[in-house]
Amino acid sequence: xxxxxxxEDNENIADSxxxxxxxxxxxxxxxxxSAELALDTLMKVSTPDLILLDIxxxxxxxxxxxxxxxxxxxxxxVKVIIYSGLPENKVREELEGRNIFIHHIIQKPTSPxxxxxxxxxxxxxx
Numbered sequence: 831x832x833x834x835x836x837x838e839d840n841e842n843i844a845d846s847x848x849x850x851x852x853x854x855x856x857x858x859x860x861x862x863x864s865a866e867l868a869l870d871t872l873m874k875v876s877t878p879d880l881i882l883l884d885i886x887x888x889x890x891x892x893x894x895x896x897x898x899x900x901x902x903x904x905x906x907x908v909k910v911i912i913y914s915g916l917p918e919n920k921v922r923e924e925l926e927g928r929n930i931f932i933h934h935i936i937q938k939p940t941s942p943x944x945x946x947x948x949x950x951x952x953x954x955x956x
Contacts, residue, residue: 832857834949835878837868837895838913839887843938847882847913850942855949864888865895872899877908880953885914885921896930909952913938913945 834857838844841863848859860878862868865887872878881899885892892912899905911934914921918935925932934948 832880832953833876833878834859835868835872835881836861837863837865837881837887837892838884839863840884843884847945850945851882851949854942855946857949865890865892868895869898872905877904880909880911880949882911882913882949885912885916885924893924893928893930896925896932897928900930911936911948911952913940 834851836844836847836851836859838847838861844861844863848861851857851859857879860871860875862871866889868881883892883895887895892914896910899908899910910932912921912932913936915938918937921935934952936945936948
């Protein structure tokens with residue numbers, strides 16, 4: 831079964847995302863409320879098929895998290911969609927400044943159907 835790892839510090843948002851992903855797309859989900867917890871979890875569980883990542887997180891932010899997983903041989907090829915309240919162009923500038931290129935960035939809030947479509951597209955490799 832496909833596993834989507836949601837890294838989101840807002841519990842209501844994380845729970846809503848997990849609900850939509852589980853019941854509309856029929857994917858398994860896992861949630862972490864910080865990048866540090868996410869890294870710890872990734873070392874203990876099987877590699878997810880996709881990470882849905884917030885940028886503004888307590889402690890380590892999403893961009894630092896991406897830098898760390900891109901240096902890890904086990905995790906560097908995991909697909910990532912950024913789901914952030916920050917403007918897409920600002921996120922892209924910060925990512926490109928660190929030589930991190932992410933295909934999909936979704937600005938919060940978005941409709942469940944748009945989110946599921948983007949997840950499906952990313953998983954297909956489109």
